[in-house]
Amino acid sequence: MCCCCCRRRCVHVTNYSINKHQPGFVANKDADCDGVGSKWSLRALQEHLEGQCGVQWQGIWSQVSHMPETHARACMMLHRNSFGLCS
Secondary structure, three states, rough: HHHHHOOOOOOOOOOOOOOOOOOOOOOOOOOOOOOOOOOHHHHHHHHHHHHHHHHHHHHHHHHHHHHHHHHHHHHHOOOOOOOOOOO
């Protein structure tokens, strides 16, 4: 991330918002066809990894499921004054 983005605290870019402009992007046009196109649900990813790749989902999920809370705590510590959490 460039320095100009680091100064913009409210900027948020997802992989989807970047990838939708790429040549290989495949739009998912039907919500009932999960696991097709460039945007999948967690359930579709789980089924793909377990069924076609032989990966144990629980092992992956136990490693990543705590990340949002950890990330939020880190952001709060970095920007605690901006959020008015301390004097």
